[in-house]
Amino acid sequence: xxxxxxxxxxxxxxxxxxxxxxxxxxxxxxxxxxxxxxxxxxxxxxxxxxxxxxxxxxxxxxxxxxxxxxxxxxxxxxxxxxxxxxxxxxxxxxxxxxxxxxxxxxxxxxxxxxxxxxxxxxxxxxxxxxxxxxxxxxxxxxxxxxxxxxxxxxxxxxxxxxxxxxxxxxxxxxxxxxxxxxxxxxxxxxxxxxxxxxxxxxxxxxxxxxxxxxxxxxxxxxxxxxxxxxxxxxxxxxxxxxxxxxxxxxxxxxxxxxxxxxxxxxxxxxxxxxxxxxxxxxxxxxxxxxxxxxxxxxxxxxxxxxxxxxxxxxxxxxxxxxxxxxxxxxxxxxxxxxxxxxxxxxxxxxxxxxxxxxxxxxxxxxxxxxxxxxxxxxxxxxxxxxxxxxxxxxxxxxxxxxxxxxxxxxxxxxxxxxxxxxxxxxxxxxxxxxxxxxxxxxxxxxxxxxxx
Amino acid sequence: xxxxxxxxxxxxxxxxxxxxxxxxxxxxxxxxxxxxxxxxxxxxxxxxxxxxxxxxxxxxxxxxxxxxxxxxxxxxxxxxxxxxxxxxxxxxxxxxxxxxxxxxxxxxxxxxxxxxxxxxxxxxxxxxxxxxxxxxxxxxxxxxxxxxxxxxxxxxxxxxxxxxxxxxxxxxxxxxxxxxxxxxxxxxxxxxxxxxxxxxxxxxxxxxxxxxxxxxxxxxxxxxxxxxxxxxxxxxxxxxxxxxxxxxxxxxxxxxxxxxxxxxxxxxxxxxxxxxxxxxxxxxxxxxxxxxxxxxxxxxxxxxxxxxxxxxxxxxxxxxxxxxxxxxxxxxxxxxxxxxxxxxxxxxxxxxxxxxxxxxxxxxxxxxxxxxxxxxxxxxxxxxxxxxxxxxxxxxxxxxxxxxxxxxxxxxxxxxxxxxxxxxxxxxxxxxxxxxxxxxxxxxxxxxxxxx
Numbered sequence: 001x002x003x004x005x006x007x008x009x010x011x012x013x014x015x016x017x018x019x020x021x022x023x024x025x026x027x028x029x030x031x032x033x034x035x036x037x038x039x040x041x042x043x044x045x046x047x048x049x050x051x052x053x054x055x056x057x058x059x060x061x062x063x064x065x066x067x068x069x070x071x072x073x074x075x076x077x078x079x080x081x082x083x084x085x086x087x088x089x090x091x092x093x094x095x096x097x098x099x100x101x102x103x104x105x106x107x108x109x110x111x112x113x114x115x116x117x118x119x120x121x122x123x124x125x126x127x128x129x130x131x132x133x134x135x136x137x138x139x140x141x142x143x144x145x146x147x148x149x150x151x152x153x154x155x156x157x158x159x160x161x162x163x164x165x166x167x168x169x170x171x172x173x174x175x176x177x178x179x180x181x182x183x184x185x186x187x188x189x190x191x192x193x194x195x196x197x198x199x200x201x202x203x204x205x206x207x208x209x210x211x212x213x214x215x216x217x218x219x220x221x222x223x224x225x226x227x228x229x230x231x232x233x234x235x236x237x238x239x240x241x242x243x244x245x246x247x248x249x250x251x252x253x254x255x256x257x258x259x260x261x262x263x264x265x266x267x268x269x270x271x272x273x274x275x276x277x278x279x280x281x282x283x284x285x286x287x288x289x290x291x292x293x294x295x296x297x298x299x300x301x302x303x304x305x306x307x308x309x310x311x312x313x314x315x316x317x318x319x320x321x322x323x324x325x326x327x328x329x330x331x332x333x334x335x336x337x338x339x340x341x342x343x344x345x346x347x348x349x350x351x352x353x354x355x356x357x358x359x360x361x362x363x364x365x366x367x368x369x370x371x372x373x374x375x376x377x378x379x380x381x382x383x384x385x386x387x388x389x390x391x392x393x394x395x396x397x398x399x400x401x402x403x404x405x406x407x408x409x410x411x412x413x414x415x416x417x418x419x420x421x422x423x424x425x426x427x428x429x430x431x432x433x434x435x436x437x438x439x440x441x442x443x444x445x446x447x448x449x450x451x452x
Numbered sequence: 453x454x455x456x457x458x459x460x461x462x463x464x465x466x467x468x469x470x471x472x473x474x475x476x477x478x479x480x481x482x483x484x485x486x487x488x489x490x491x492x493x494x495x496x497x498x499x500x501x502x503x504x505x506x507x508x509x510x511x512x513x514x515x516x517x518x519x520x521x522x523x524x525x526x527x528x529x530x531x532x533x534x535x536x537x538x539x540x541x542x543x544x545x546x547x548x549x550x551x552x553x554x555x556x557x558x559x560x561x562x563x564x565x566x567x568x569x570x571x572x573x574x575x576x577x578x579x580x581x582x583x584x585x586x587x588x589x590x591x592x593x594x595x596x597x598x599x600x601x602x603x604x605x606x607x608x609x610x611x612x613x614x615x616x617x618x619x620x621x622x623x624x625x626x627x628x629x630x631x632x633x634x635x636x637x638x639x640x641x642x643x644x645x646x647x648x649x650x651x652x653x654x655x656x657x658x659x660x661x662x663x664x665x666x667x668x669x670x671x672x673x674x675x676x677x678x679x680x681x682x683x684x685x686x687x688x689x690x691x692x693x694x695x696x697x698x699x700x701x702x703x704x705x706x707x708x709x710x711x712x713x714x715x716x717x718x719x720x721x722x723x724x725x726x727x728x729x730x731x732x733x734x735x736x737x738x739x740x741x742x743x744x745x746x747x748x749x750x751x752x753x754x755x756x757x758x759x760x761x762x763x764x765x766x767x768x769x770x771x772x773x774x775x776x777x778x779x780x781x782x783x784x785x786x787x788x789x790x791x792x793x794x795x796x797x798x799x800x801x802x803x804x805x806x807x808x809x810x811x812x813x814x815x816x817x818x819x820x821x822x823x824x825x826x827x828x829x830x831x832x833x834x835x836x837x838x839x840x841x842x843x844x845x846x847x848x849x850x851x852x853x854x855x856x857x858x859x860x861x862x863x864x865x866x867x868x869x870x871x872x873x874x875x876x877x878x879x880x881x882x883x884x885x886x887x888x889x890x891x892x893x894x895x896x897x898x899x900x901x902x903x904x
Binding site for chain 1: 514541667670681682685693699703705717719728738743767769781889
C-alpha cells in the first residue's frame with residue numbers, strides 16, 4: 001500500500017470514528033458537534049457554542065463565501081459593541097473560579113484578551129472549563145462582542161477585550177510544547193526586574209529558540225522582524241524600479257570564486273568542480289556591460305567564513321545594486337543616499353506597529369539620520385580621528401574600533417548615525433575601483449556606515 | 453607592488469600620455485580633444501565636434517548636474533526639430549561616399565539611425581570618416597537634431613533619425629567581436645527568406661551566444677526578455693503583498709533534501725554533509741505553522757537533474773507561494789487565478805514594447821486567457837480525453853502527450869490556453885496533500901496548465 005492510500009484509509013477511519021462520536025457527517029459546514037468529548041459526557045444544552053471541530057468538518061466541502069474573520073491586529077476601540085469572529089492561537093488560558101476564564105488569542109503577533117463568562121442561555125460552566133482547558137497554541141475560532149475595559153490592558157497588543165459567545169478549537173496543539181510563546185516574548189528587562197522582585201521568569205535561550213524555530217517565529221517581535229524584512233526588500237525594489245533599474249537573478253552555482261577575500265563552498269557539478277557564488281558582483285558588472293544600465297538583485301550569498309562575529313554569516317540575503325556612471329561617481333552616492341532615506345522613512349511611517357513589537361522585546365532608539373545624508377571624505381574622517389587622539393594609517397582601512405570611534409564623532413558633530421564615507425584609499429579597494437583623478441592614492445569609492 | 457598601486461601607476465602613465473597627445477588635462481569636463489588621433493594628423497578646424505574622449509576626461513571630476521541625455525527608446529515624432537543628446541552603442545556603421553555616414557545607435561535594445569552629413573562649419577569630411585570608422589559596440593555620445601524621414605525606417609526600433617552635429621566616442625570597442633548584435637538579433641524567418649533570395653546571412657548559434665553572453669544579452673529581444681522577467685517578479689510581488697502575503701527568504705544550504713523526487717547537489721559544510729535546497733516547500737510550510745498566514749518567495753532552486761528537456765534545469769528562479777486555508781482549497785485557486793490574470797494583463801499593458809522586441813526575433817501569438825480562469829476537474833479532463841479517443845489511467849498522472857492533447861481540447865471547447873486542473877488523484881500527489889472529503893481517491897490539489 002503506498003503512503004497516499006494509507007493516508008486515505010486513515011482519514012476514512014477517522015471520518016467513521018468522527019461519525020460515530022459526533023454524528024456530524026451530514027451537518028452543514030461549521031455547525032459544531034453536539035458535545036465536545038474532551039469536556040464531559042453529561043448533556044450540555046449549550047454544547048453547540050463550543051467544542052473541538054472534528055477534521056471532517058474542516059475539510060473542503062461546499063465552496064462558500066469566506067466568513068468575515070476580523071484580524072486581531074485590527075481590533076480597536078472603534079469596534080466597541082460590534083460582534084466579531086477571530087481566528088488565532090490560544091496563547092495563554094487562565095480560569096477565575098468556575099464561572100470565568102480568560103484566553104489571550106494571538107494572530108500574527110497581535111494579541112487580544114477574550115473573556116468567557118458563564119451566563120444563562122449563552123455560556124455554560126462546561127464551556128468555561130473547555131476554554132480554560134485548551135492547550136496552548138491551539139488554533140481557535142472565537143465569536144464575541146468587542147468591549148473596552150475601563151482600565152488599560154497589560155500584556156496584550158490590543159486595547160479591547162472580546163466577550164466570548166462561541167468558542168471552537170480548530171486545531172488542538174500538543175499539551176506540552178518546548179517553548180511557551182509568552183516566555184519567548186519576554187524582554188531581558190522584564191526578566192531582570194522580576195528577578196529583583198524575587199520572581200524567576202523563564203528565559204528562552206538561543207539554542208532552544210533555534211531548535212524550535214517554528215514556535216519562536218510566532219513571537220510578536222519575530223513576526224515584526226519578518227514583516228520589516230519584507231518591507232525593506234519591498235521599498236528597496238520599488239525605489240530602484242522607479243529609478244529605471246531592472247531586477248536580475250544571477251547564477252549561484254558558478255565555476256570559479258566570485259571575488260577574492262572570502263572562502264567559498266565547493267561542490268561537485270556532475271563531475272566538474274563548482275562553487276557557490278560569494279557575491280553577484282561580477283555578474284552584475286556583466287549585466288552592465290550587457291547594456292542593462294542599472295540593475296539590482298536580492299538573493300542568497302554564500303560565504304564559507306570561519307569567523308564567528310555578528311558580521312559574518314555563511315548564508316545571507318544580499319541586496320545588491322550596480323549602475324553605469326555617466327559623469328561622476330557621486331551619481332551612485334546620490335542613488336544610495338536617497339534609497340536609504342526612502343527606506344528609513346518608509347519603515348518609520350509604514351511599519352510603526354512592527355517596530356513597536358520589536359521594541360517591546362528588544363528596546364531601541366529610533367535611528368538618527370539626515371534628510372540629505374552626510375558625505376564625509378576618508379581624509380576628513382582620518383583628520384577627525386586624529387583630532388580626537390586616534391592615529392590610523394591614512395591609506396589603510398578603518399578597523400572596527402576606529403570605525404566605531406568615527407561614528408561617535410560624526411554623531412556628536414553632525415547629529416547623524418548614518419553617513420557615507422567616500423574617497424577610500426585605493427590600496428584597500430577591489431581591483432575594479434577607479435582611482436581619483438586628482439590623487440591616485442584615493443579611489444572613487446564609498447561605504448555607508450551606521451554608527452551603532 | 454600591490455595590484456592597486458600598479459593600477460594607479462598605469463593610470464598615471466596613461467594620464468601623462470594623454471596630456472602629451474591631447475593637452476586636454478586642464479580643459480573643462482566634456483570639452484573634446486582638439487584632434488582625434490585615430491583620424492588624421494592634418495588640422496581640422498571642426499575637430500572639436502568629434503573624436504575619442506580620453507579616459508582622463510571621463511574620470512569623475514567636478515560634481516556637476518547630470519547632462520540631459522534623451523533615452524533612445526524615447527525618441528519619437530514628438531521630438532521632431534528638437535536638439536538631443538543620446539548615449540548608446542554604435543551598432544552598425546555605413547559610409548555613403550565621403551560626405552555621409554549612417555550609424556545605428558542602440559541603447560537598452562532600442563535603436564535609432566544617426567546621419568552624419570558633411571556641411572560647412574559643423575561637420576567635416578574627417579568627422580564623416582571618423583563616424584564610419586567607429587568600431588562596432590563602441591559607446592558614443594551623439595548630439596543632433598531629431599528629424600522624421602518621409603519613408604518608414606526599416607531596421608531600427610525608433611521611427612526618427614538624428615542629424616548629427618557632434619559625435620564623441622566614450623569607450624572604444626575592440627575592432628572585432630565574436631558576435632555582431634545585428635546578427636544575433638535576426639529571426640529564423642529573416643535568415644530563411646534571405647537564403648531563398650540567394651543571400652546567406654549569419655546565424656549565431658546557441659553555444660556562441662552562451663560563450664559570449666555579455667554581447668548576446670544586448671539584443672533587443674534579450675533586453676526585452678530580462679525586462680519582462682523583472683516585471684513578472686514585480687507584479688507577482690505587488691499582487692501578493694496587496695493580498696496580505698509576506699515575502700520570505702528560506703535557507704538554500706540545508707541538512708537534508710527538501711522534497712523527494714529530484715536529485716540534490718551535495719556539498720561539504722565545514723565537515724558536515726549538506727545539500728542545496730530543491731524547493732522552499734517545507735520551509736514555506738514551517739512559515740505557515742509559524743503564523744505568517746501567507747508567504748511567498750522568489751529565489752534560486754537547485755536540482756541535480758539528469759534529464760535534458762526544456763522542462764529540466766539545474767538552477768532556476770522559483771516563484772513560490774504558500775497560504776493557510778480557512779475553509780476550502782478553492783481559496784488557493786482564487787488567489788492563483790487572480791494572480792495569473794493580473795500578471796498577464798500587466799505584461800500586455802505595461803510591457804508591450806518589450807513583447808514586441810521579443811516577437812520581432814521570436815514571433816508568437818498573444819496568450820488566450822479568460823477573465824476568470826477555467827477550472828477543470830481531473831475527472832472531467834479524463835472524460836474529455838476519453839471522448840477524444842485517448843484512454844488514460846483515471847488515478848494516474850497526465851503524461852506530456854495527454855497533457856498536450858487535453859490543452860488542445862480545452863482550447864477548442866473553452867477558448868483558453870491557460871486553465872486550472874484540480875482534484876488530482878491522491879496517489880500522484882505529495883504526502884502533505886489533503887484527500888477530497890467525498891472521495892479519498894482524489895485530493896484537494898491543482899495545477900495551472902498552459903496549453904502550448
